[in-house]
Amino acid sequence: MLVREKNHIAMIRENEDGTRTPLTLPNHRKIKGATLRTILRQSGITRDEFLNVYDKR
Numbered sequence: 001m002l003v004r005e006k007n008h009i010a011m012i013r014e015n016e017d018g019t020r021t022p023l024t025l026p027n028h029r030k031i032k033g034a035t036l037r038t039i040l041r042q043s044g045i046t047r048d049e050f051l052n053v054y055d056k057r
Contacts, residue, residue: 011053013043025054 013021023043026035040050 013045 007027009025009027011023013023
């Protein structure tokens with residue numbers, strides 16, 4: 001769920017167990033690989049899950 005979009009994108013991830021995880025993502029055309037890996041590790045989502053949501057914005 002998109003919450004806010006400016007220099008960074010604030011999102012809320014709805015988890016299967018009913019909890020929510022806040023995510024803050026850079027709002028750039030290109031994201032460095034290391035930044036993407038850190039986002040994925042911290043959020044516990046796969047690269048494909050991230051790109052699916054990121055491409056829809």
